[in-house]
Amino acid sequence: MVHFTKWKIALVVLVCVAGLWCAWPNLLSRDTAAALPEWLPVPEQINLGLDLRGGSHLLLEVETGVVIQELMEALVDTARAELRQARIRYTGLGADGASVRVTIMEPGRLDEAVKLLRDADADTAVSVDGDRITLTMTDAAIADRQRSAVAKTVEIVRRRIDETGVREPTIVPQGDDRVLVQLPGIDDPEQMKRLLGKTAKMAFHLADDQTPVAEALAGRVPPGSMLLPLDSQREGRGQQQRIVVQKRVVVSGEHLIDAQPTFDQQNNMPIVSFRFDTVGAKRFGDATSKNVGRRLAIVLDGRVISAPVIRDAILGGSGIITGDFTVEESNELSLLLRAGALPAPLRILEERSVGPELGADSITAGEVAGVVGLVVVAIFMVVAYGFFGVLADLALLFNIVLIVAALSVLQATLTLPGIAGIVLTIGMAVDANVLVFERIREEVRAGRTPISAIDTGYSRATTTIIDSNLTTLIAVTVLYVFGSGPIQGFAVTLALGILTSLFTAIMLTRMWVVLWLRRTRPKVIPI
Amino acid sequence: MRGISFVPANTHIPFMAARRVFLAASAGLVIASLALFAVRGLNYGIDFVGGILIEVQTQGPADLPDLRTRLSGLGLGEIALQEFGEPNEILIRIQKQEGGEEAQQQAMEAVKAELGSTVEYRRTELVGPKVSKELFWSGVEAVAFALVAMLVYIWFRFEWQFGLGAVIALAHDIISTIGVFALLGLEFNLSTVAAILTIAGYSINDTVVVYDRVRENLRKYKTMPLPALFDGAINETLSRTTMTSMTTLFALLALYLLGGEVIRGFSFAMIWGIVVGTYSSICIAVPLLIYMNLRPSGGGGEAAVTAPAEKAS
Numbered sequence: 126m127v128h129f130t131k132w133k134i135a136l137v138v139l140v141c142v143a144g145l146w147c148a149w150p151n152l153l154s155r156d157t158a159a160a161l162p163e164w165l166p167v168p169e170q171i172n173l174g175l176d177l178r179g180g181s182h183l184l185l186e187v188e189t190g191v192v193i194q195e196l197m198e199a200l201v202d203t204a205r206a207e208l209r210q211a212r213i214r215y216t217g218l219g220a221d222g223a224s225v226r227v228t229i230m231e232p233g234r235l236d237e238a239v240k241l242l243r244d245a246d247a248d249t250a251v252s253v254d255g256d257r258i259t260l261t262m263t264d265a266a267i268a269d270r271q272r273s274a275v276a277k278t279v280e281i282v283r284r285r286i287d288e289t290g291v292r293e294p295t296i297v298p299q300g301d302d303r304v305l306v307q308l309p310g311i312d313d314p315e316q317m318k319r320l321l322g323k324t325a326k327m328a329f330h331l332a333d334d335q336t337p338v339a340e341a342l343a344g345r346v347p348p349g350s351m352l353l354p355l356d357s358q359r360e361g362r363g364q365q366q367r368i369v370v371q372k373r374v375v376v377s378g379e380h381l382i383d384a385q386p387t388f389d390q391q392n393n394m395p396i397v398s399f400r401f402d403t404v405g406a407k408r409f410g411d412a413t414s415k416n417v418g419r420r421l422a423i424v425l426d427g428r429v430i431s432a433p434v435i436r437d438a439i440l441g442g443s444g445i446i447t448g449d450f451t452v453e454e455s456n457e458l459s460l461l462l463r464a465g466a467l468p469a470p471l472r473i474l475e476e477r478s479v480g481p482e483l484g485a486d487s488i489t490a491g492e493v494a495g496v497v498g499l500v501v502v503a504i505f506m507v508v509a510y511g512f513f514g515v516l517a518d519l520a521l522l523f524n525i526v527l528i529v530a531a532l533s534v535l536q537a538t539l540t541l542p543g544i545a546g547i548v549l550t551i552g553m554a555v556d557a558n559v560l561v562f563e564r565i566r567e568e569v570r571a572g573r574t575p576i577s578a579i580d581t582g583y584s585r586a587t588t589t590i591i592d593s594n595l596t597t598l599i600a601v602t603v604l605y606v607f608g609s610g611p612i613q614g615f616a617v618t619l620a621l622g623i624l625t626s627l628f629t630a631i632m633l634t635r636m637w638v639v640l641w642l643r644r645t646r647p648k649v650i651p652i
Numbered sequence: 653m654r655g656i657s658f659v660p661a662n663t664h665i666p667f668m669a670a671r672r673v674f675l676a677a678s679a680g681l682v683i684a685s686l687a688l689f690a691v692r693g694l695n696y697g698i699d700f701v702g703g704i705l706i707e708v709q710t711q712g713p714a715d716l717p718d719l720r721t722r723l724s725g726l727g728l729g730e731i732a733l734q735e736f737g738e739p740n741e742i743l744i745r746i747q748k749q750e751g752g753e754e755a756q757q758q759a760m761e762a763v764k765a766e767l768g769s770t771v772e773y774r775r776t777e778l779v780g781p782k783v784s785k786e787l788f789w790s791g792v793e794a795v796a797f798a799l800v801a802m803l804v805y806i807w808f809r810f811e812w813q814f815g816l817g818a819v820i821a822l823a824h825d826i827i828s829t830i831g832v833f834a835l836l837g838l839e840f841n842l843s844t845v846a847a848i849l850t851i852a853g854y855s856i857n858d859t860v861v862v863y864d865r866v867r868e869n870l871r872k873y874k875t876m877p878l879p880a881l882f883d884g885a886i887n888e889t890l891s892r893t894t895m896t897s898m899t900t901l902f903a904l905l906a907l908y909l910l911g912g913e914v915i916r917g918f919s920f921a922m923i924w925g926i927v928v929g930t931y932s933s934i935c936i937a938v939p940l941l942i943y944m945n946l947r948p949s950g951g952g953g954e955a956a957v958t959a960p961a962e963k964a965s
Binding site for chain 2 (some may be wrong): 135176186199312313316325387406464472473474475476477478479482483486487490491493495496497499501502505506507508510511512513514534541544545548549551552555556559560566567568582585588589592593594595596597598599600601602603604606607608609611612615616619651
């Protein structure tokens with residue numbers, strides 16, 4: 126026991142020095158710490174959770190049902206095209222949930238139709254019931270599309286948020302159809318919610334001038350057309366107008382390569398100017414040159430933003446969108462167009478925002494509670510164990526330093542419950558030392574010499590310490606696995622606290638005690 | 653510099669003699685807790701039932717009646733207003749709205765429109781019906797899974813009797829904590845579950861320390877009657893149990909009194925848990941071992957050991 130090997134001493138010293146080195150930047154202000162030279166091998170400061178620094182947390186659900194529905198509609202189109210080309214007569218073609226049905230009217234050509242449809246799309250399963258054919262997407266294909274929809278959503282959401290200049294947002298997929306967005310510093314997420322609430326699918330359609338709106342309102346919309354609301358971005362400006370447009374898309378938003386808010390030279394109204402890629406520019410040029418004098422509807426998420434009359438061919442691949450916008454609206458619209466369309470609408474499942482002041486208050490309260498707790502526990506330990514209590518207190522300080530260092534190195538997020546975890550650790554961390562000290566007292570009472578009492582005390586207490594801490598660690602691990610956000614933060618600090626207190630009790634104070642024994646060779650242990 | 657023992661060195665408190673009183677009292681506590689839970693239920697926070705929580709700061713002391721009238725005029729169902737720490741800090745709770753996620757958003761917008769910029773928003777939370785249901789079940793899962801995991805660990809490290817005894821004591825702690833929450837109508841939310849799991853961790857930590865000594869003494873004194881042996885183990889570790897409970901309570905009291913309003917419920921749950929957890933380690937977990945076949949050294953031997961033990965108590 127009095128032989129605390131040299132390499133063990135070296136290891137303990139190394140851990141302590143590394144801990145101090147990794148923890149000290151947290152004493153600096155944020156700006157000073159950020160300005161530390163790159164070559165200094167210190168980790169960044171502790172990563173504060175949104176509940177401490179203020180910010181918003183949004184859990185979004187990608188409505189993947191819409192993606193599947195669109196897939197089914199595309200499948201209907203494919204089936205129609207295939208059957209028409211082969212001149213097979215059919216009826217009742219339509220999508221129904223996650224499958225497409227069609228009834229073949231020429232019984233002799235059923236097999237031919239099945240073969241055609243089977244070859245048309247590799248991702249579908251084809252089943253036949255009498256003269257009716259059912260096409261179903263395979264589960265794998267559906268899962269695949271959902272995954273890519275979520276991946277695409279993450280990308281678009283990131284682009285939209287980046288455009289607004291929010292620093293260090295976190296955008297990560299969660300589960301099958303969810304996206305978690307964390308926005309530090311944004312405590313009022315209304316603008317973000319507005320940005321994320323729009324799918325921003327844009328397309329240019331020609332107006333259907335043959336069908337009067339009154340006809341369409343009465344339910345007589347020709348098969349190739351649709352009736353859409355015509356509005357400015359703002360609701361309630363004038364009465365609701367409607368317009369009939371052709372279903373066929375002239376150019377879709379995918380071909381946009383840029384969109385910028387700007388002002389109309391003549392009346393100084395906010396407008397959005399845009400530019401197409403080559404394919405888009407060609408289609409736009411063709412359509413405008415053939416349809417001078419007709420109206421061109423600009424459709425965003427099923428609503429017509431504006432429907433200007435085409436005055437002459439627009440060949441350069443760029444144009445403008447006017448629409449009675451405010452400056453803010455034109456900014457937002459151009460941002461949405463630049464970032465691209467979401468594959469499906471998003472729904473907000475959970476929203477939590479904390480103002481920066483509450484976060485700062487929480488940090489202060491946590492620090493005060495921590496310091497007061499620390500002082501009280503420290504005094505208590507000294508009163509109870511005298512000199513050994515002082516050693517335990519020093520170990521407790523190192524314990525906290527090591528927790529801070531570990532949090533900094535791991536860049537784990539410190540949350541308010543996390544601070545609670547540290548305060549709780551302060552109370553519980555001394556337990557290991559208490560176990561050892563009580564055991565030493567017992568051994569002394571049993572009449573052992575100082576060296577032997579300390580030796581037995583440590584070796585007997587160590588198994589207890591490990592057993593009791595490992596069971597706690599199990600509870601904490603479960604907390605981490607099943608918990609979310611702040612709770613996980615609590616679990617992390619508590620787990621680190623348990624590990625570091627194991628280290629400080631079994632290694633650090635033990636080393637001090639051994640070194641002290643060696644130097645002083647006491648006759649009586651002051652405990 | 654020598655320390656002071658807060659617990660005398662050689663205590664001989666006959667815990668086992670009073671074991672029937674402890675077990676009866678705890679059975680009563682558990683039954684009362686379950687009854688309270690069944691009758692009054694828990695005051696679930698929005699984490700588990702969905703809804704909206706808004707913490708605002710008003711300029712000057714808040715006019716609660718006025719706020720209440722204005723907000724109830726919005727037709728959003730039950731709205732609870734509560735002073736939160738300071739007279740100018742108000743917590744507004746709005747029940748889950750019928751009609752899915754969008755309805756929650758609209759309710760939040762309506763409230764913000766009504767309050768406008770006369771108040772400062774310190775915190776807003778909105779949990780939709782889908783997520784709240786998931787959070788609830790993952791909380792239940794977490795507690796159940798933690799219990800099983802700890803049972804298994806102790807079973808491996810000790811004997812099955814110890815594992816069972818520890819888990820019964822744990823269940824006692826958890827159920828009575830739920831009972832206290834039901835009795836006082838305290839908000840039961842995600843952080844309460846975290847507190848409960850931490851209580852579980854602490855309580856089992858405490859239990860393991862006493863069990864460790866029981867195991868050690870079982871090896872040392874092979875013929876000592878079990879009640880005397882258990883009393884010995886408890887008394888030998890009593891000083892440590894008291895010390896650790898005290899330091900932990902000090903830290904938690906600091907957190908409860910100074911840690912701010914947001915974690916007050918959390919620290920309250922923990923304080924209760926430390927008290928009940930310490931009690932259960934000594935007065936439930938160990939006495940339970942008497943009723944389990946701890947020295948299975950053949951039929952006769954066991955009878956010989958337990959029979960005098962019963963008389964001794």
